Amino acid sequence: MCGEMENTEWNFRPVSMSDDTDSTAASCYLDEKTFRLSCGLFLEHSSFLNDGWAWEEVNGSEKEGYMKKTVMVPCRISSTPCQSNQSRLVDGDDALLEEEQLCDQDEAVGEPTAAEGQAAVRYEYHVLYSCSYQIPVLYFRASTLEGRSLSLEEVWNNVHPNYQQRLLQGPWDTITQQEHPLLGQPFFMLHPCRTEEFMRPALETARAERKGVNYILTWLSVVGPVVGLDVPLSYALAVGPPAPKAEATTAASTASASASTSGPD
Amino acid sequence: MTKLHSSNAGTFAKMSDNADSPTESQKDDPPTQQPPTEDSGLVDEKKKIDVLLKAVGDTPIMKTKKWTVERGRTVHSLSQFISRFLKLEPSEQLFIYVNQSFAPSPDQEVGVLFESFGSDGKLVLHYCKSQAWG
Numbered sequence: 001m002c003g004e005m006e007n008t009e010w011n012f013r014p015v016s017m018s019d020d021t022d023s024t025a026a027s028c029y030l031d032e033k034t035f036r037l038s039c040g041l042f043l044e045h046s047s048f049l050n051d052g053w054a055w056e057e058v059n060g061s062e063k064e065g066y067m068k069k070t071v072m073v074p075c076r077i078s079s080t081p082c083q084s085n086q087s088r089l090v091d092g093d094d095a096l097l098e099e100e101q102l103c104d105q106d107e108a109v110g111e112p113t114a115a116e117g118q119a120a121v122r123y124e125y126h127v128l129y130s131c132s133y134q135i136p137v138l139y140f141r142a143s144t145l146e147g148r149s150l151s152l153e154e155v156w157n158n159v160h161p162n163y164q165q166r167l168l169q170g171p172w173d174t175i176t177q178q179e180h181p182l183l184g185q186p187f188f189m190l191h192p193c194r195t196e197e198f199m200r201p202a203l204e205t206a207r208a209e210r211k212g213v214n215y216i217l218t219w220l221s222v223v224g225p226v227v228g229l230d231v232p233l234s235y236a237l238a239v240g241p242p243a244p245k246a247e248a249t250t251a252a253s254t255a256s257a258s259a260s261t262s263g264p265d
Numbered sequence: 266m267t268k269l270h271s272s273n274a275g276t277f278a279k280m281s282d283n284a285d286s287p288t289e290s291q292k293d294d295p296p297t298q299q300p301p302t303e304d305s306g307l308v309d310e311k312k313k314i315d316v317l318l319k320a321v322g323d324t325p326i327m328k329t330k331k332w333t334v335e336r337g338r339t340v341h342s343l344s345q346f347i348s349r350f351l352k353l354e355p356s357e358q359l360f361i362y363v364n365q366s367f368a369p370s371p372d373q374e375v376g377v378l379f380e381s382f383g384s385d386g387k388l389v390l391h392y393c394k395s396q397a398w399g
Contacts (some may be wrong), residue, residue, distance in 0.1 A: 160371055161341075163358075194395060198358075201321040201393035202366035213366045221368040222360065233381060236367035 028196040028203065029134040030215045037242035038216040039067050039127065045238045056126075058182055066182070067127040067216075073228055075121040075142075075150075075158045120145055121158075125229050127220065128181065135195045136216060138223050139180055139187040152177060155188055155227070163226045175227070190223055198222050212241030277315045277333040280346060312336060314379040315387040318347065321362075324393045325351050331387075336376025340369045347392055358395040365391060 030038075039055065046053035052071060058064040126139040142150040155175060156164075178189040199219060206213045217239045221231045313333045320326040327350060334343065340361055348359050363369050364382050379388040 197395050198360050198368075198393070201324075201360060201391065202362055202368075205319075205321050205362065205391050206365040209365055211365055218366045218368070225368075225370055230370055233367075233369065233373065233377065236364050236369075237381060 028199050030129070030136060031134065032129055032131065034215065034242055035129045035136060036063065036065075038214050041214055041239050041242060042216050042220075042235070043067065045235055048238070049232065049234065051232070066129070068125065069229075070122060070124045071229075072120045073123055073158075074118050075154070075228075121150060123228060125224075125227075126180070126187070127216065130192070133192065133195075135192055135199075136219055137192045138190040138220075138227070138229075139178070140190075140227055140229075141185075141187045149186075152188070158228055160225055160228070188227075190227060195219065212244075214239050214241045277331040278329045280316075280332045280334045280338070280343075314376055314383065316343075316375060316379075317387050317389045319389060319391045321391050321393040327351065334375050336374060336379070338375050339371065340373045340375065340378075341371035343375060343390075344371070351394065353394055360393045360395065362391040362393075363388070 043053055043055055046069075051069075053067055053069045056065050056068045058066070121142050121144055123140060123142045128137050128139060129135075130137050142155055144150070152175065159175075174191040175188050176191060177186055179185070180187045199215070199222075202218045202222075203213055217231070217235055220229070221236070223229075224231050313335055316332045316334050318327055318330050318332065327347070344359050344361055347361075348357075351359075353359060360368060363378050369378055375388065378390075382388060
C-alpha cells in the first residue's frame, strides 16, 4: 500500500540518522515490512486488551493495509457550527426549536456564539504508511452521533492542553484536512514533518541501551495524545520490536496470524 | 518495590509543586515535617518516588538530574517543570520517554510509571526538546 499524499507543500525532508545498517532502528525511516510487523505486534496486545484496533486490508491484500480504531469520547463541541449548517434564523421560536433538536444540546440555544456542551463524539483513527516519506502517518476524523463532522476548530479545542500551546506556536503537529489516500474521503491528518524529531531521541536512547524499538508503538505514543488517542501504559510493557532476522520474522508472522482476528501478513 | 534507603533521600532534590525552578537550598533537605521514626519514613517513601532525568541528544542537561516527586504528579506537570527549568521557548516541545522509547500519556501519574518501570528504587525518564521554529 503506497498511498500517495499531497505533499508538494510540505517542507518535510526525511533525514537518515546514520549509515548503520544493523537494524531499521538505526534510521528514522520505517520500511513497509517493518511497518506491518510492528503493527502486527501492536495489534496482538490490542486484541488482548480488546481496545478496538483492527487491521484494514487494502484491495483484499493481507500485505497492504492500515490500522484503524474507532472510539467514542466526550468532547466539547460548539453549537455554532451545527446552527450554521442550515440557514439559521435568529428570530422565531420554530427555528430555535429545530436547532435544539438537531444539535441535541441540553442547554437552550440562544446566542449564535453561545454555549458549548458535552457530547459523545466518534473519533476514527487510521495509521497509514507513507511510501513517499517512509514513515507512518496518522489520519483521523470526528463526527457527532448525529453524523455531523467536527470542524477543524472543534478538533483543535479538544486537543490536550499539553499540546495546545505548541500547536498554536508552531506547525510541528499541525492538523490539516487531507483527502485520505486510500478512501478518498476528507480526514484530518497530523502533519508528519517533525516525526524524525521525536523518533530520533527514542531510537537513539534505545540503541544506546541495546534495545529494539517498536516504531509504531513509540510513534503512536507521541502523536496519539495530541489528538485524543490514548495508548495505555501496558503497551509499553507488552509490545516489543519485530525481530530483525528472517526466521524470527516468520515466527512473529505466524504468531500474529493466530493471535487475533485481524493482523497483517 | 525496592525499598528506598533514607540515605539516598538527600541526593534527590525535592520537586516543587508549583513547577518553579528549584533553588539550591532545596537540595539535601531532610524531611523536617515528620519526626524521625521509621514509620514516618515509610509513609514518606510511599508518597514520593525518585526520578532520574536523562537528557537525550542536544537537549540541555539539567543541573539537577535526581528529583523526588509526588506519586500523584502527572507527566504533564513534570513536563512543565522541566520546560521551565530549562527555560524553553513556548514553541519548543518537550518529549518525555519512559522505558527508553515510550511516551507516557500526559495525564499519567509518575507513581504508576514507577511501579511499572522503576528499578533500583528510581524511575528513569529520558527527555528531549524539539527545535524552536525560527
